Structure formats: C-alpha cells, structure tokens
Amino acid sequence: MASHDEATKSHEVIVVLVPFPAQGHLNQLLHFSRHISSHKIPVHYVSTIIHTRQAKTRVHGWDPVSISNTMIQFHEFETPTFESPLPNPHAATKFPSHLQPSFEAALFLREPVAKLLSALSPTAKRVVVIHDYLMASVIQDVASLPNGEAYSFHPVSTFIFSAYVWAIVGTPVEIDDEILKRIPSHETTSTPELREFTNRQMEHQKYSSGAIFNTCRAIEAPFLDVLAKVNARQWAIGPLNAVQILNTSNEQHKDKCLQWLDNQAPDSVIFVSFGTTTSLTDEQIHALAIGLESSGQKFIWVLRDADKGDIFTVDVRVCELPEGYENRIESSGQGKILRGWAPQVEILAHASTGGFMSHCGWNSCMESITMGVPLATWPMHSDQPFNALLVTRVLKIGVVVMDWACRDELVESLAIEKSVRMLMASIEGKEMRKRAAELGDAVKKSVAEGGDTRREFDDFIAHIHR
Incomplete structure (x- = not known):
C-alpha cells in the first residue's frame, strides 16, 4: 500500500x-x-x-x-x-x-x-x-x-x-x-x-x-x-x-499441477474449469467425469462450487465424484482434479495445454485467446452465451459442448466425450488450435x-x- x-x-x-x-x-x-x-x-x-x-x-x-x-x-x-x-x-x-x-x-x-x-x-x-x-x-x-x-x-x-x-x-x-x-x-x-x-x-x-x-x-x-x-x-x-508468463526455475514453489503439465506432450491436455459463479448438480458432475475419462484425453479439472458472498467463510460444498474416480484418474496419469483456487493463466500458457472447456466468462475467454488455446464452450448465464457464440461462430476457435437452446437439459457424458475428442484429437480441432494460436499472436502484438x-x-x- x-x-x-x-x-x-x-x-x-x-x-x-x-x-x-x-x-x-x-x-x-x-x-x-x-x-x-x-x-x-x-x-x-x-x-x-x-x-x-x-x-x-x-x-x-x-x-x-x-x-x-x-x-x-x-x-x-x-x-x-x-x-x-x-x-x-x-x-x-x-x-x-x-x-x-x-x-x-x-x-x-x-x-x-x-x-x-x-x-x-x-x-x-x-x-x-x-x-x-x-x-x-x-x-x-x-x-x-x-x-x-x-x-x-x-x-x-x-x-x-x-x-x-x-x-x-x-x-x-x-x-x-x-x-x-x-x-x-x-x-x-x-x-x-x-x-x-x-x-x-x-x-x-x-x-x-x-x-x-x-x-x-x-x-x-x-x-x-x-x-x-x-x-x-x-x-x-x-x-x-x-500476456507473457515467466516460467519459474524453482520447482519447490511451482504449483503441482504445473509440474504435472511439464511431463505431458505439447497440446495434449484439456483444462476444465467453469469459473467462480457456477454450481453443477451431482448428476452433471458425474456425467462430466465419465465423459472426460471416456474421451481418453489428458485433463486438469478444477472441481469447485460457486463462490459465496463471503469466500472466506468455511462452509463450502464438496463436489462429489463417482466412487474411486479421483484415485483412478490420477494413478493412471490421465488427469488431475483440483478443488481449490487454480493458477488458470499459468495453466493456459503452458505448452502442454491444448484446449479449455469453459463457461466462457469474458476473463476466461480473453485469457484463453491470449494464450492461443481453443475452447470447448459450456455457457451458464449472463454474457457467457454471447461469448460462446463469438468464440464458436465468429472467431471459429471453439466447439460447442452445451448449446444454449438446450440449457435446461443434462449434458450427457457421450456429448462431452465427443466434444473433447473433436477439440483435442481431430483435424477440425487441429485447425481451431492453429487459428487460436494465430489470434493469440495478434493479441500479443x-x-x-x-x-x-x-x-x-x-x-x-x-x-x-x-
């Protein structure tokens, strides 16, 4: 001060x-x-x-x-x-x-x-x-x-x-x-x-x-x-x-999820996070868990409830995953589950991150675009459906996970699996990643x-x- x-x-x-x-x-x-x-x-x-x-x-x-x-x-x-x-x-x-x-x-x-x-x-x-x-x-x-x-x-x-x-x-x-x-x-x-x-x-x-x-x-x-x-x-x-993240050489103080990313192939990991104002039902969390696992793609998932009016109070809902899921995912090396505050910008800037499943809040969109990372869009409220439309239909650097017209329906695990594979393991996804990288370079300039x-x-x- x-x-x-x-x-x-x-x-x-x-x-x-x-x-x-x-x-x-x-x-x-x-x-x-x-x-x-x-x-x-x-x-x-x-x-x-x-x-x-x-x-x-x-x-x-x-x-x-x-x-x-x-x-x-x-x-x-x-x-x-x-x-x-x-x-x-x-x-x-x-x-x-x-x-x-x-x-x-x-x-x-x-x-x-x-x-x-x-x-x-x-x-x-x-x-x-x-x-x-x-x-x-x-x-x-x-x-x-x-x-x-x-x-x-x-x-x-x-x-x-x-x-x-x-x-x-x-x-x-x-x-x-x-x-x-x-x-x-x-x-x-x-x-x-x-x-x-x-x-x-x-x-x-x-x-x-x-x-x-x-x-x-x-x-x-x-x-x-x-x-x-x-x-x-x-x-x-x-x-x-x-717009530029300096990599620290001090591994002792580097976040564990960033250390995990260091050991993954370039563009191989999808980052999954829905911001600070979204609360998913247990049923939707289970469908998302199955869809991510079934996709066969590496992922980091920030699994947390929406912020309360006072984030410093301790009464916080713990989002439940299928029994044994977290241990299975982490022991197999397919992914990591983060339940606290995550270094989102650093994750998006990492060379191993190749996609971002997001609620499409404007902060997340700007950070993802800046780092040249395409999006899998899942808007929840407010400006997010507009941002998802901008990303997918105008900029053409994203795939749709949840169409706004179907916002009242459960997003099934199969739809999640298909969206992740399209973004991370298809020719269309590769083209989106190329466009996102070019747009990120333009933003940095x-x-x-x-x-x-x-x-x-x-x-x-x-x-x-x-």
Missing part, C-alpha cells in the same frame, strides 16, 4: 477505481490498476472489506508481492451486513442469485466513495473515477467535484454490447443469419432482480465521459467499430491479463510497442493528463 504522504501529496492526476463485487469484475480493475500505476499515477482501488481482500488474495498472472511496489492504495469500506444464501446447484437458472445480496450491499459504497473523492479533489489537478458499469450509482457524486470526471469500464465483450445497437446502426458483415438466430434473449441469461439492478445503474451512465473495454481490435474490431458510432469516446485497452492496444492505452493516459 502506498504511504500516506505518497497518497495525499499534490498530483496532476489521481485515479479511483470502483469494481463490481464479483470475481470476474474485481480482478479486471485490479489488473487495470497495475497498468495505470506503472505510469507513476496514484491509484485508489475501492471496494468492500471482503471484496478488496478477495481481489488481492486471488490476483494471478503477476506477483502479488509487487502490489506493495506500486502506487496503488486499497480502500476497504464497510457496508451493511447481508445474508447470502449458499449456492444452489438445482436452481432453475445457473445465474448466481445467491450473490444478489452482496451486489445490493455494494451500492452502500456511495457515501464513503463520495467522502474519498472530496478528500482527494484538493490534492490533484484532476480526479479520474473509473467504475464498473454496474456501479454507476456509487460514483454519481463525482459530478459535484470541480475537477472530477468518470469513465465506465466494461468487463465483458463488445460483441454483446454492440448487439444492443445493431437494429439502429446496422449489423456487421461478420454476423450472418445463423448467428442472428442464436443471439440469446436477456430474459434467459439472468434474473429479474439482476435486470432491475442493471437498469438502475444505467440511469447514472450520464456521469460517464467515455467507455473503456477489456478487449482489443485483434479480437473484436467489427464490434468496436459498431460501438464507435454511438460512443463519443471509447478505448479498447485489453487484454488486461498477463497488440500490446507491444506500436500495437493497437498499446496506442489506445497511451491515448487514454494522455487524455486524462490533457
């Missing part, structure tokens, strides 16, 4: 970041904090006590110790106590409704954020607030600052946002009739409570001076072009995740000197210093 003197002395620009309290949102703005602070700009990362701790605990792709060597100051504010139910694997939809109380509680950050902004305002020429688009009401008091301005941060694909305006500005040529027919309705991807929450936040977007997206032109140029027709100012500054992402990020930094 920056010293008090460092945080309060006069600066040309101070940046305050306000994330939404869910893992896929928290980590993106934490990554962004690091990028901004590398320009010697003081950064204030603001969230609840629990969620600030969560963001720091789970940072991956770079050394968390390096946080102390940056100009990032963390603010952990209290919010009202909320009762968050346990995740329900049998819920009618896979949307994590059990997290809704923590979403509502985070809106009480408005008052402490307003006090922080008032305290920072006299110490800088400009106070720049970057907020998750779902936290717009929390930062509305920036409008009262004589030197304050706000920018909305969008931690999801521009594909989903551009779809809102196709009827107004026209559909990109990349979108054919077959894709249009598969665009999901928002009534099927979330809950009435979440849609009402989102609508409340949209009312406060008037305070935003521009939009920031965690994407790049190498991945989403057509959809960025669409949004440019309706956004006065926008910047595509992704990927925010690490975008963040290098002279690349599109580098130019847009530099332009944003110049803009807030204007």
